[in-house]
């Protein structure tokens with residue numbers, strides 16, 4: 180995996196961020212499928228008995244060859260399902276994603292929750308190993324390893340159905356109402372969520388379909404949010420990508436390789452984690468509409484001012500490289516701050532060291548509705564151990580003042596507890612539902 | 614005949630060659646090519662390994678065989694349903710399964726799908742049972758060989774488990790715990806022509822012959 184070195188916020192130390200040679204190297208598209216992981220320098224593992232599903236730790240990536248793909252060797256990859264933590268959190272975001280919100284049926288109880296998790300555990304394990312789930316009659320669609328990850332989260336309704344409300348983390352509740360919100364119930368909180376990500380849109384579509392119909396009637400689909408993102412360069416499969424406003428998005432992040440684990444994982448910092456959630460995290464999904472028509476009216480100077488970073492390479496306006504630490508004191512010739520006080524960078528920066536989140540958003544560009552020419556935005560996804568402590572202060576500041584609010588509108592909001600991973604022989608949610 | 618029924622039938626028809634292949638192979642008793650995981654994922658995986666047709670008769674003084682159902686599942690439902698998966702014979706002697714019992718079904722039968730002279734696909738009893746060659750396997754699939762569960766006691770719900778005890782010709786019983794899964798297909802298993810089960814008619818007629 181490509182490590183994302185930590186940035187030390189709150190201090191004025193030199194920030195360390197992933198090197199982002201922002202140029203578009205050749206073969207940029209080619210990396211979307213398979214080659215991406217190989218390019219990231221992952222050790223290749225020989226195809227062993229492919230029926231053996233990887234059980235080596237969490238979220239490790241190994242290249243395997245599918246049993247049924249014939250003699251043609253591939254350098255595509257699978258991600259291990261089994262482990263203390265679910266894949267799809269610190270895994271470098273794959274280019275394609277679908278988020279599916281589902282509700283439990285009326286009258287669901289703990290047994291319903293257990294059965295749902297039993298079915299999904301087996302289905303996800305097979306899908307991530309590039310095999311079709313048990314009932315799959317089009318398993319060939321699963322057999323091209325595409326670095327598929329499926330991540331399962333549960334909402335307040337899951338705890339209520341399982342009669343476990345007393346054990347729910349205190350933060351598992353709707354976010355406060357923010358003045359900028361124009362929430363559409365179509366993207367409401369649901370009882371459970373699936374995050375399905377892969378290098379291939381075919382793999383995402385197939386896995387999503389199988390998991391949704393495979394859950395019938397234990398969970399019913401409420402919404403689907405699809406997204407996409409391209410790696411910045413052929414060799415950088417990491418967190419930054421270019422969103423539909425053309426900005427490099429995802430530069431400043433907590434470390435995903437250990438040092439910031441208390442910010443990312445439940446139980447990594449808190450001595451008394453909520454029941455059954457040690458090894459889990461939280462996922463905030465905000466659907467944020469981006470107004471492409473009004474954005475078109477803004478020139479590049481205004482656009483860079485709004486974010487506080489350069490559009491070409493994502494460097495702070497006070498620096499030259501994306502990794503440069505922004506200098507908030509710097510003034511221009513007229514005495515104005517170089518990085519605007521209301522810029523997104525300035526407002527989103529942590530005021531306290533713990534106000535940091537792992538952002539893994541996806542762009543969406545759905546068919547326009549009515550007379551609109553675009554239906555574009557961000558499926559903004561943030562992982563953090565405690566969203567109330569880490570996410571809410573940031574979102575509160577952004578709601579109070581952020582030049583980006585001129586063009587962006589939150590239209591959906593939900594919060595989930597991402598279950599810990601399933602160890603060998605375990606089902607997802609086992610510790611919680613036992 | 615409604616359009617939707619016809620449509621179902623076209624689907625069945627499309628997969629029937631595979632079903633026939635599986636059935637033929639089992640009856641002739643050829644050795645199966647061992648697929649990498651014992652999970653048969655394509656028709657090629659279940660193709661006969663070679664020409665050598667071994668004896669169809671199980672060895673007389675057979676060492677204790679171990680037979681498993683890999684990637685097994687039972688379609689959720691009530692009344693009648695079926696179990697699918699890959700039966701793998703880990704022993705060095707052929708094994709023929711001839712009957713079974715279940716904790717959730719009053720009757721367990723070994724079925725296959727066969728094209729009739731009128732072109733329709735019908736479920737029929739698998740004559741001679743399921744032969745699994747030594748070290749080989751047999752795929753049970755919707756539209757092909759399957760273990761029929763009848764007189765199912767109460768609805769089998771997605772995510773539950775069903776116990777299957779399958780009995781070989783020598784009386785050896787293999788106990789399998791099989792997960793129940795929601796499944797939209799295998800509709801053909803739900804229309805018995807005659808209550809008594811010597812052959813249950815598929816609801817779908819053949820589109821062409």
Ligand code: HEM
Nearest residue numbers: 426427428429430431467486524527528529557573574587
């Ligand atoms: C459509 C909506 C949004 C867009 C287009 C957007 C875009 C960006 C961009 C381009 C950056 C600078 C590069 C980087 O460090 O990633 C950034 C930084 C950041 N954004 Fe956003 N963002 C959006 C919404 C949000 C929301 C809702 C939050 C959280 C509530 C958020 C939190 C952050 C944080 C924490 C940073 C890093 C700030 C720092 O410490 O330098 N963003 N965003």
Ligand SMILES: [Cu+2]
Nearest residue numbers: 724736761802
């Ligand atoms: Cu039958």
